[in-house]
Amino acid sequence: MESFDNIYLDLSKQSGKCKLAESGMGWRPSGGGDTFTLDSSNIGAAQWSRAAKGFELKILSRTSGVIQLDGFDQEDFERLSRAFKVWYGVAIEQREHAIRGWNWGKAEFTKAELAFNVQNRPAFEIPYSEISNTNLAGKNEVAVEFALPADEKANGHIEGSTKNRGRKAAAGPDELVEMRFYIPGTALKKEKAEGDGAKKEGSEEEGEEEAEEQNAANLFYETLMDKAEIGDVAGDTFATFLDVLHLTPRGRFDIDMYEASFRLRGKTYDYKIQYSSIKKFFLLPKNDEMHTLIVLGLDPPLRQGQTRYPFLVMQLKLDEEVSIELNMTEELLRERYKDKLEPRYEEPIHQVITKIFRGLSGKKVIMPSKDFVSHHGHSGVKCSIKANEGLLYFLDKSLMFVPKPATYVQIENISVVTMSRVGGAISASRTFDITVSLKGGLGEHQFSNINREEQQPLEEFFKAKNIRIKNEMVDDSAALIKAALENDDLSTDEDVRPDRGSADEDEESVDEDFHADSDSDVAEEYDSAHESSGSGSGSDAEMDDPDEDDAVDDEMDEEEEERPKKKSKVGK
Incomplete structure (x- = not known):
């Protein structure tokens, strides 16, 4: 030994x-x-x-x-x-590692790891068991995400490897979570159908026919997905939903549901998410009574480049029904998912997805509070965060704004809710804003452009939850109504006469910025038009006679004689 x-x-x-x-x-x-x-x-x-x-x-x-x-x-x-x-x-x-510090080299896929070689020496290696996800971040760019310490079952335990694989630096303050490879050009993808026997005449040509040229980044991505067994490692899919509309991140994704994780497959991005990452699960009906929203709160959040998505927002039609059988043995269904899942579903799609997610993840479904009903009988109130419009839902223990930016506020963290109005215009009396201030000076959330009819339902909800309300728009509304009434009383026919521009000025008023250097015909024409109190009549005459542009001065005099007649005709 x-x-x-x-x-x-x-x-x-x-x-x-x-x-x-x-x-x-x-x-x-x-x-x-x-x-x-x-x-x-x-x-x-x-x-x-x-x-x-x-x-x-x-x-x-x-x-x-x-x-x-x-x-x-x-x-x-x-x-x-x-x-x-x-x-x-x-x-x-x-083996000697490359220590030149170059960031360009050649990637090599071995049996157990991805090796990055510089001058035929390995610079670093990435075991496939460390990779939790990969996606195409651009036309020539591939993003590789590593398993986080919280993902104890990220890729499962491989026999013949250590148990702490995938969570090496569990107590470390910093950890590498993503790496990107830029892969330009094209590459030949060789099919496995090539003959393994002795070379025959024309075998090289046959091999060339079987080799398919494609984007090098795509080939790298597909190879890594296959080698790292992303998605496949969880076993067979229990259920698959095709072409589900997602508002956050925007796009349509296919949803593959496995035993410990689910996968979103889109045209550009693929995501693998553990059920253990789901911290909140919401089912929120939209005000149009045609769609409903399924919202998943994720920790750690979904990453797409530099953008983080702490919430997934799906939109589903209420009248769309689906019939699906779970790809699961009766023994597994009976032993592990008894009273959680059914072998077959034939219901509206939003209910089926909700029940399967709830059964596989074990998360409680949060619905809108029964203590709140909007003025129009809905669960959500239409409002906006800055320039983004959405719906604010009032739940039993929290507030939820969707779809973008998805904002979650726990009621127990709310210090005070301030109702106010921005601006002094009369039209502002139709809407108001609420500012939710958090305890301990942790910031605030402002929800704008809420319909004035929703004020009473909101006040009743906040009072029921023992939340302090500060109303800053009582005096403002009274002043606005008084000002509107005064404007109505003072308005007369004289006040509402149309603005005629320069025709309302005195004839003797002088434009100080204008300097008449010469007495041109054009100036005399405009002067005469001013005297006849019809500054636009000259242009009307020109439009009536477009073919007279080259007329002599005598014909212009005839036009001036006709102008007063036209003006009087308009006056009648």
């Missing part, structure tokens, strides 16, 4: 003792805890390289698991190499 002290397993917080024997290898933490063992028949390959705490021995198991043992001394290589060769029949490969 070979024994090594101060060895770290998968970047563990504390070191332990590593032992090798003919039957296999094991590691036990020095402070006590779970022991990791690996059978000799499961050891597929081994690599030796420099690492963080000295030298690292990386073991690749036959079941695609990756085990990293760090903290060896350089002198330990001979003992390890001899033990692996004699006991396991495996030669340890010595």
